[in-house]
Amino acid sequence: MFSESAANGFEECSATAKWLLSKTEIRPLVGIVCGSGLGSLADILEDQIAFQYSEIPNFPKSTVHGHAGRLVFGMLKKTPCVCMQGRFHLYEGYSIQKVTMPIRIFKLLGVETVLLTNAAGGLNQDYNVGDIMIIKDHINMPGFVGIHPLSGPNDERFGIRFPSMSDAYDRELHQLAHGVGVELGYGDFLREGVYCVLGGPSFETIAECRLINKLGADAVGMSTVHEVIVARHCGMRVLALSLITNKAVLSYENQEKANHEEVLQTGRWRAEQLVKLFTTLVPRIPRGNNT
Ligand SMILES: O=P(O)(O)O[C@H]1O[C@H](CO)[C@@H](O)[C@H]1O
Numbered sequence: 001m002f003s004e005s006a007a008n009g010f011e012e013c014s015a016t017a018k019w020l021l022s023k024t025e026i027r028p029l030v031g032i033v034c035g036s037g038l039g040s041l042a043d044i045l046e047d048q049i050a051f052q053y054s055e056i057p058n059f060p061k062s063t064v065h066g067h068a069g070r071l072v073f074g075m076l077k078k079t080p081c082v083c084m085q086g087r088f089h090l091y092e093g094y095s096i097q098k099v100t101m102p103i104r105i106f107k108l109l110g111v112e113t114v115l116l117t118n119a120a121g122g123l124n125q126d127y128n129v130g131d132i133m134i135i136k137d138h139i140n141m142p143g144f145v146g147i148h149p150l151s152g153p154n155d156e157r158f159g160i161r162f163p164s165m166s167d168a169y170d171r172e173l174h175q176l177a178h179g180v181g182v183e184l185g186y187g188d189f190l191r192e193g194v195y196c197v198l199g200g201p202s203f204e205t206i207a208e209c210r211l212i213n214k215l216g217a218d219a220v221g222m223s224t225v226h227e228v229i230v231a232r233h234c235g236m237r238v239l240a241l242s243l244i245t246n247k248a249v250l251s252y253e254n255q256e257k258a259n260h261e262e263v264l265q266t267g268r269w270r271a272e273q274l275v276k277l278f279t280t281l282v283p284r285i286p287r288g289n290n291t
């Protein structure tokens with residue numbers, strides 16, 4: 001129906017948002033994106049109305065194990081939410097515009113705050129598997145070579161041509177998440193750090209891990225950053241969390257190898273704590289002050 005070059009164009013996203021709004025009375029203020037193995041976060045929503053991605057006009061399909069491919073609307077305490085149970089990645093073959101299209105749809109649904117989660121490899125040698133890292137900043141590796149979700153003509157209806165990214169990760173939400181984590185007794189495995197995105201789908205070599213660690217990254221993955229940029233471009237506030245699902249291999253003495261099954265297993269193991277974190281956090285998110 002729509003051409004790929006306009007995959008996240010205003011008209012295309014509006015048509016999809018309009019279709020969704022005609023099927024549910026929920027008007028979400030918070031949008032949640034579930035990372036690999038973290039799909040159970042959607043279960044926290046009450047009075048659910050769920051759509052398979054395949055039935056939503058103009059929506060991509062999930063192809064990765066651990067990403068169910070459902071868009072779930074529901075209430076969390078008194079907050080209306082929408083949750084992507086499964087996200088899209090560049091390595092699936094989607095254009096960067098298609099990967100980030102759901103974030104623009106969030107905006108057009110009325111979402112003010114986006115909560116993103118991902119599974120990531122821990123580069124910081126102090127990190128352990130199962131740590132939850134509040135992302136304070138990112139390194140957009142694909143962006144260094146022009147693979148950027150805002151490349152191409154800018155549509156002012158979404159945002160400005162040159163958006164700042166020095167305030168990409170909302171400091172108030174960061175403090176809120178940290179406070180809730182401590183309150184729930186998660187202090188021992190709560191971190192804050194820098195996330196680096198690479199294209200995937202292969203995991204990193206040892207030399208690549210060493211390089212990005214030296215550049216200042218604490219964790220590495222294949223998602224989130226494009227979504228953050230698009231969310232900030234259109235003025236939604238962002239909180240992003242990485243679950244450290246495996247330790248990145250930085251030494252030739254180490255025989256370990258990253259693998260997707262371990263990533264999913266760690267997701268299932270920590271899901272309960274993430275569910276509690278979100279259930280406590282979401283009702284405390286301030287409303288109506290987009291930046
Ligand atoms: O970032 P999410 O979607 O959590 O998934 C992460 O886990 C997968 C690798 O196991 C990659 O897709 C990586 O990006």
Ligand SMILES: Nc1nc2[nH]cnc2c(=O)[nH]1
Pocket residue numbers: 119120121122198200202203204220221222245246247248258263
């Ligand atoms: N690139 C990358 N993505 C991941 N997702 C989960 N773990 C990893 C990892 O070690 N590297």
